[in-house]
Amino acid sequence: MPSQPPRSLEVYQTHRQALIDYACGIVGDHAHAEDLVQDAWLRVEAVERRRLIAEPVGYLYRTVRNLALDVYRARKRSGRRSVEGLVEDGNQPTDDSPSPEAVVVARSDLQRLLESLNELPERTRRAVILYKVEGLKLREVAARLNVSVALAQALVVDGVEHCAQRLSRDV
Structure with missing residues (x-):
């Protein structure tokens, strides 16, 4: 029986440009958005x-x-500010501290993530x-766990x- 191409390939091809636009709206960089969409499909x-x-x-x-969002958060952690984060009159960064509501949601998400990580087998969690x-x-993870890169x-x-x-x- 010949293998069928994955349904995700058709979805990727059909929605590729919309996915790139979606990612670009978050990361603010078209080239990076293209890379993210490719990585997501893989x-x-x-x-x-x-x-x-x-x-x-929906899964894609x-x-x-x-x-x-991982890229966006990494950029924020590294201290790089976007142009939107500057005030025209003095080029001083605006206060982009999270709201109290965002802090509560983030803490709740973190707690749920930690709980889900604790449900995993030890090797998978590590x-x-x-x-x-x-x-x-991945090759470094494989070496640390003494497993193949594929595993x-x-x-x-x-x-x-x-x-x-x-x-x-x-949710």
């Missing part, structure tokens, strides 16, 4: 190889959003933390997918 396609995705359009948009939190490359990738994908499903279920 991740969705990897998940789809293991199981059927009920809503591939959510993946793009999560990746774009792989996710090494890759997502410590920023190690390290599978552990990270499984762990991230579990956390994403848990967080979306808890």
Whole structure:
């Protein structure tokens, strides 16, 4: 039986420009948005190889959003300010401190994320933390865990997918 191309490929091809525009609205850089959309599709396609995705359009948009928000947050943490963050009269950064409501939501999200990480098997949890939190490359994660790069990738994908499903279920 010939293998069918993944449904996510058709979704990606159909919605690619809209996804790029969506990501660009978050990261503010068209080239980076294109990279994010490509990365998102690769991740969705990897998940789809293991199981059927009920809503591939929504799943792809959510993946793009999560990746774009990761980039946006990383930029904020590194202290780089966007042009919108400057005041014209003195080029002083505006106060972009989160509102009290945003702090409460973020703490709640963090608590749910920690709970979902604790539900993972130890090796999967370590792989996710090494890759997502410590920023190690997959080959470095594999070396730390003494597993193949393919297994390290599978552990990270499984762990991230579990956390994403848990967080979306808890909303």
